[in-house]
Amino acid sequence: MGRVTGRVHLGPVVGRVPPIEQAHTEIAHFEELPKPVFADTSGIRHRRLRRVTYAVGALLLTVLIAFWISQLTGALR
């Protein structure tokens, strides 16, 4: 045994603790990392939401503009 980082006294017995650098470690390999919460890797949800948002936003703005045009044309007639 090489370098010693500590000693443990257990009655008459003297134990030797190897430094942590020499401990048996191994890298754990995960087959599959958990999917991030809310993530949709296919991108389908994002595309749908984008389309719906554009459609709803455009519709709302169109309705708003149409309303004011209808009222103002009546006013300026």
Add this chain to the structure above:
Amino acid sequence: MSVYEGRRPARTQPATGSVGRPGRRGPHLLALLALALLALLTNMLLVEAYLRNDFAPDSEPGEGQPADAVPAAVTTGGPVIDVSGAQPHTYRMPPRTIALTFDDGPDPRWTPQILDVLHRHRAQGTFFVLGSLVVRHPDIARRIVAEGHDIGVHTFTHPRVSALSPWLRGLEHAATRGAIAYTTGRGSTLYRPPYSSAVDALDNSDMPTLRETSRQGYRTVLNDLDGEDWQRPGVEAIVRNATPVGTAGAIVLLHDAGGDRSQTVASLDRLIPRLQARGYRFTTVSAALSGRIPSANPPAGFTQRSRGWALVWMVRTADFTLEALWLLLFAAGLLFLGRTVLVVAAALRHARRRRSPGWSWGPPVSDPVSIVVPAFNEATTIAPAVRSLAGSQHPGVEVIVVDDASTDGTGAVVDSLRLPNVRVIRTPSGGKAGALNTGVAFARHDLIVMVDADTVVEPDAVHRLVQPLADPRIGAVSGNVKVGNRRGLLGVWQHIEYVVGFNLDRRLYDTLGCIPTIPGALGAFRRRAVTDAGGLRVDTLAEDTDLTIAVHRAGWRVVFEESARAWTEAPTGLRQLWRQRYRWSFGTMQALWKHRRALVDRGPSGRFGRRGLLLVTLFSVLLPLLAPLLDIMAVYGLVFLDRWAAMIGWLSMMVIQAVTSAVAFRLDHEPLRPLWSLPLQQIFYRQLMYLVLLHSALTALSGKRLRWQKLRRTGEMSLPSPRAA
């Protein structure tokens, strides 16, 4: 508080633990949605403001105007006027004919009573209605027409029309005509301007309106006799005012709205039978002048009806929007007040209890501690952080710096410190959660403290932090994190935020046993609690919140130790702050969603779910989403409603916040000076947090993958002198 980054992982790894940067399309979506919502909201608020007549100019009748432009034929003619042709035409009521006219309705209380009286005496009348009230009381407008009375235009909001620009005047008239057309199916050809009286009172300022309305096909109806019922002079006085001399016919002005009209109703019950006994008939303006002026209410055309349809629905939507906004504001106010009372009461009690001489967590804890510091490119900040940790006044401290594939020599900086109780572990890039897991795995001891690489601790912080672990039921402890760089407005604002957050909110959560987050900047864990929680997970951006909730759900208690202080570097720029808050709020949403089952669980998990998750959702998601309403409605009230009420309401809220913050500062023994910027801080934070939450919610909904970003570090921290205590 550090926001940890790692390198962008390979495409196949959906790892998180990084700051998400909005994708290319993200801001477009958010901008479009925000623009559409803002346009709608502004439109609704303006429509509502207009309906309340708040745009109308001064409504006091003008005096002393010249009248030389008014044709003599008009000033000496009858009260029904048509100036559309080359020569003005005026019309008078035939003898023994009374046209009762009622202005300012329809009113849900008085108009039906007046209609009943007219019906009882088989009399007809002419109602000059306000478009805004027709929209709100369409049934009464329909009843007026159904019972054979005339209905005419009295503008939409009762402004003094001569003071309006022509287009706005046109809008007032067209909108009212549209409202009548959609509601009753009839057009309208009779018009009475607000604040009008007899023809001899016409002056030059009235002529443009007379000409425009005549060109638009209206006959302007003024009056011969004014009942002056708006002054409520008594029933007999109204009857006297409305009674013509001899057998002359007359158009009589009365009102069916705008105040208490009981005298008007009672006077009709006397006037009509008295004049009927003298041979008078009570009819409508158009019936009295039948054959000389067009029908008052011909069937409405498609254009008028559809314009009216659009208007009615816009007003209804605006009404609904404003009601909803008031309701939400009320909810936000309740939530705000409830939270304030709860937080202050709980914090004061918490502080009193913890600071009482008899308080103890149990026997002193002097077990060795492993401190894990995850780091990615933190060369500018890590040296003071590690030095402060290594020098902690606690027996047996080891510091494990996990260098997560830094490219700026972070590991080398730590090595160069040559501190005997510090180790550097270099790992492949794996994110903050991975680095922490690695650190925990390499930790020698069972008490583990996790500290961010940009955080400097006070010498006794670690020792104080682990003292609560004397209680075997406690699995994790949150420290008291303070902002180290308080220069500039952003620094001061974050300092205020941290002091309030740690000294009020955290104490409340601690009192209720549901601290939702042990900050990554300073937290202690029992190894067993981390293991029971399943370690740090990579599926949320807020790994600290995720771990804390998991520790709760595993049955461990989580507490706050206020005396364990650490100083962290807060973001110095707006962009950095936005990214940090975006990560926090998105991560919190992820953690709440991930642990949603805790709401229905039994045992400790359920207890935490029904308290902690609910409170976090209410105070960290719902309240920030509603909070900007306080400012929006204050501005709206200031401009369009009761200025004083709006100002007092908004200022009271500010005072409450100032007092609350002062309590937090006092609890933390901080000088109150930074609180001068509290009003600005509150306004700024409300809008910031609202946008951040909206963005986070959109990201969550769209399921977008987040890109990796590096926050800039300055390494500028000025720590105050050690505590006197």
